[in-house]
Amino acid sequence: MSRNGSNFRLIKEVFRDLILETEDVLEQSGFVQKVFIFSDFSRLYVTEEWRSREGRLLFWYDWEDRNKQVIYKFHSESHDLPHLQTDTEPFHIHTPDGIRLPNYAFRDLFSVLNFIQLVLRQQERDKMLK
Numbered sequence: 001m002s003r004n005g006s007n008f009r010l011i012k013e014v015f016r017d018l019i020l021e022t023e024d025v026l027e028q029s030g031f032v033q034k035v036f037i038f039s040d041f042s043r044l045y046v047t048e049e050w051r052s053r054e055g056r057l058l059f060w061y062d063w064e065d066r067n068k069q070v071i072y073k074f075h076s077e078s079h080d081l082p083h084l085q086t087d088t089e090p091f092h093i094h095t096p097d098g099i100r101l102p103n104y105a106f107r108d109l110f111s112v113l114n115f116i117q118l119v120l121r122q123q124e125r126d127k128m129l130k
Contacts, residue, residue, distance in 0.1 A: 005057055006048060008022075011109060011110065015113050015117065018039060018113065018116065018117045018120065019036045019037070020037050020039055020041075021036075022036055022037075023035040023037070030049060030051075031049050032047070033047050038120065040066070040123070041066040042066055042071065042120075044061060044116065045060070045063075046060075047059065047060040058076050059074070059075065060077070061109060063116060073094035074093055074103060074106050075092055075094065076090050076107070077090055078090035084100060086100055086101065086102040086103070088102040088104055091104075093106070
């Protein structure tokens with residue numbers, strides 16, 4: 001990926017306890033697709049596209065459980081239709097039931113992975129308390 005996309009080497013190191021496996025799907029100039037498989041066997045489908053003319057990174061980070069059901073999707077593409085826009089357009093989150101929410105906080109892969117790590121750690125703690 002270009003210098004404007006995610007630093008995957010750093011991400012793999014920082015989240016080594018979370019990411020069990022990385023599948024490199026496609027990588028070419030300004031475009032990358034990867035799949036991260038996590039400790040609970042959920043997956044994050046990562047797509048990043050650097051738009052040099054616009055000077056910005058578009059991303060689609062889609063988190064699915066082991067049964068391929070959507071947990072959350074974190075996207076940065078704009079929608080022209082007013083009913084599809086959020087207060088943080090172009091940044092938004094898709095919920096499992098298809099609702100689009102504003103995305104104030106998760107605007108890069110590192111922050112999304114940090115969120116997933118926290119969720120999975122809490123789930124593990126909850127299991128231990130049962």
